[in-house]
Amino acid sequence: MSDQTLQTRSAPVATQATAGRFGRLMQRSEAARGYALLAPSLIFLGVLILVPFGILLVMSFWTASGFGFDTGFTTANYQKFFERPIYTALLNRSLFISGMVTVFTVLLCYPMAYYVAFHVHRHKMLWIVLMTLPFWTSYLLRVFAWKVVLGYEGVINSALMNMGLIEAPLEFLLYSQQAVIITLAHAWAAFAILPLYVSLEKIDKSLLEAATDLGDGPVRRFFRITLPLSLPGVISASLLIFIPTTGDYITPALLGGPDGAMIGNLIQKQFGPINNWPMGAALSIILMLCIATISLVFILLTLFVRKRVS
Amino acid sequence: MSGESYIRRPNRPLQIYAVVFLILLYVPVMFLPLFSFNDSLYVRFPLEGFTLQWYGELFQRDAVWNALWNSVRVGVVVAVFSTTLGVFAAKAITRYRMPGKGPMVTFIMLPLVVPLIIFGVALLVLLSQLGVALSLYTVAIGHMIVCLPFSIAVLIPRFEGFDASIEEASADLGENAFWTFWRVTLPMVGPGVVASLMLTFTVSFDEFILAFFLSGTEPTLPMYIWGQLRFPQQFPSILALSSIIIFVSFVLVFAGQWINRGALSGSAKGSVS
Numbered sequence: 001m002s003d004q005t006l007q008t009r010s011a012p013v014a015t016q017a018t019a020g021r022f023g024r025l026m027q028r029s030e031a032a033r034g035y036a037l038l039a040p041s042l043i044f045l046g047v048l049i050l051v052p053f054g055i056l057l058v059m060s061f062w063t064a065s066g067f068g069f070d071t072g073f074t075t076a077n078y079q080k081f082f083e084r085p086i087y088t089a090l091l092n093r094s095l096f097i098s099g100m101v102t103v104f105t106v107l108l109c110y111p112m113a114y115y116v117a118f119h120v121h122r123h124k125m126l127w128i129v130l131m132t133l134p135f136w137t138s139y140l141l142r143v144f145a146w147k148v149v150l151g152y153e154g155v156i157n158s159a160l161m162n163m164g165l166i167e168a169p170l171e172f173l174l175y176s177q178q179a180v181i182i183t184l185a186h187a188w189a190a191f192a193i194l195p196l197y198v199s200l201e202k203i204d205k206s207l208l209e210a211a212t213d214l215g216d217g218p219v220r221r222f223f224r225i226t227l228p229l230s231l232p233g234v235i236s237a238s239l240l241i242f243i244p245t246t247g248d249y250i251t252p253a254l255l256g257g258p259d260g261a262m263i264g265n266l267i268q269k270q271f272g273p274i275n276n277w278p279m280g281a282a283l284s285i286i287l288m289l290c291i292a293t294i295s296l297v298f299i300l301l302t303l304f305v306r307k308r309v310s
Numbered sequence: 311m312s313g314e315s316y317i318r319r320p321n322r323p324l325q326i327y328a329v330v331f332l333i334l335l336y337v338p339v340m341f342l343p344l345f346s347f348n349d350s351l352y353v354r355f356p357l358e359g360f361t362l363q364w365y366g367e368l369f370q371r372d373a374v375w376n377a378l379w380n381s382v383r384v385g386v387v388v389a390v391f392s393t394t395l396g397v398f399a400a401k402a403i404t405r406y407r408m409p410g411k412g413p414m415v416t417f418i419m420l421p422l423v424v425p426l427i428i429f430g431v432a433l434l435v436l437l438s439q440l441g442v443a444l445s446l447y448t449v450a451i452g453h454m455i456v457c458l459p460f461s462i463a464v465l466i467p468r469f470e471g472f473d474a475s476i477e478e479a480s481a482d483l484g485e486n487a488f489w490t491f492w493r494v495t496l497p498m499v500g501p502g503v504v505a506s507l508m509l510t511f512t513v514s515f516d517e518f519i520l521a522f523f524l525s526g527t528e529p530t531l532p533m534y535i536w537g538q539l540r541f542p543q544q545f546p547s548i549l550a551l552s553s554i555i556i557f558v559s560f561v562l563v564f565a566g567q568w569i570n571r572g573a574l575s576g577s578a579k580g581s582v583s
Binding site for chain 2: 040048111114131133138142145151153158162239246
């Protein structure tokens with residue numbers, strides 16, 4: 001509505017400039033101008049996301065033969081996935097590790113986001129920047145840092161040995177699922193904090209006062225007001241961590257060892273040393289379907305629970 | 311006012327938790343610079359002594375400078391292109407009502423969530439089917455997929471934070487769409503644009519997963535580091551290189567966020583009221 005004034009006033013100038021049917025359409029329709037501005041980004045991402053995915057999907061029904069592909073349509077790759085236990089085992093492990101990472105990260109980040117949303121009144125901006133700063137910096141280097149910390153002769157082991165607390169290095173630190181979970185949780189913490197913070201910050205403080213005035217203690221108040229109202233943040237934080245971490249392969253490659261390998265490593269190997277691209281494509285498609293299904297179930301489940309509660 | 315007191319009352323345990331949380335967030339990364347000055351081939355306590363040897367060694371290597379130059383070129387191109395597209399997209403998303411906006415925004419933000427390995431292999435498959443040779447260009451295209459959503463996410467609060475009527479006033483005073491954008495909109499969202507440039511540059515500069523699949527014979531800096539991780543004798547110089555990268559990234563991101571801080575606090579205020 002307010003844009004209407006802008007359009008009518010500037011219309012003569014701009015029609016002179018463009019003076020075409022297209023130009024007039026731009027002037028008349030707010031939506032058309034919006035689409036025009038959004039179009040470059042949409043087309044760019046559309047072409048670079050949808051087309052590759054389409055080809056990936058097609059390729060997953062091919063088979064590798066020698067250095068090329070046999071482009072005959074077959075579901076052999078998908079059959080192979082379900083026949084060989086190693087594939088499903090790796091997928092399950094990836095989902096398990098990501099699930100653990102999600103739970104830990106959200107649990108650990110929630111109090112932090114809560115603190116900044118409710119108890120920081122000065123320099124709030126500084127806190128937010130400090131919390132999210134590491135996220136923007138090299139993922140590879142953050143993983144590398146954990147290798148230095150957890151390594152066989154790394155920070156923790158050598159420090160403990162120096163203090164005489166242990167005789168030999170603790171071997172379970174590096175090359176284990178725990179190492180992968182710790183590293184991923186640390187690396188993705190900032191991604192969880194922002195949605196949690198935003199949802200907590202939005203909560204109307206007078207609701208908390210009302211609850212207190214009506215006799216709720218801090219604990220009841222938290223579970224009856226704060227937690228339910230911040231649930232959208234918890235949901236988006238969980239998804240924002242769970243989805244990307246399932247496909248991770250750097251952390252397991254550097255810190256996982258044989259027990260910590262994930263589906264991402266398998267996909268990477270299909271496109272690298274194993275050189276079976278169609279199988280890699282099929283694994284990628286399976287991973288995506290898996291993630292989409294789990295996310296959907298998770299969202300529906302939380303919506304259902306929320307309805308039951310309220 | 312007294313009603314505020316029991317909610318605003320400082321919570322000591324929570325405060326300690328927050329400080330410990332922040333420290334733990336930074337400590338692992340800080341071991342990299344610590345050991346990069348350590349006069350030993352091995353990363354372990356006790357520290358042997360202070361040295362700048364590893365940094366000196368680094369600067370003598372042509373491969374490092376090449377990789378750095380590659381990363382900078384890719385980063386600058388990616389930052390400029392994704393921020394340019396991002397400004398238009400963010401303006402469209404915040405200023406115009408259009409059908410189907412929600413799904414479109416979700417689609418644009420998809421690369422922030424989908425595992426990057428999927429984008430990496432999908433693009434690799436596309437490029438190979440098209441017969442395009444892998445190069446720094448293909449890396450840049452891959453990075454744009456990630457950086458564009460980041461840029462838009464940084465810019466949206468900026469556009470939300472300033473009053474659209476200022477643009478209307480400019481139009482009413484006789485400026486056309488281009489000059490309104492150039493003289494009113496851009497200066498208002500300027501800090502957001504600078505922040506977006508710095509953040510997208512850093513994301514591209516540090517990005518590894520897409521570069522892993524999409525780079526050809528010319529490595530970016532993270533790719534170079536990955537290649538060197540295999541050689542134990544290179545460990546200290548990689549620590550030195552990592553420390554420099556982390557330091558530069560921290561400075562860039564902090565500066566970017568700081569320049570753009572009005573947008574964040576503005577949107578926070580907006581959401582409270």
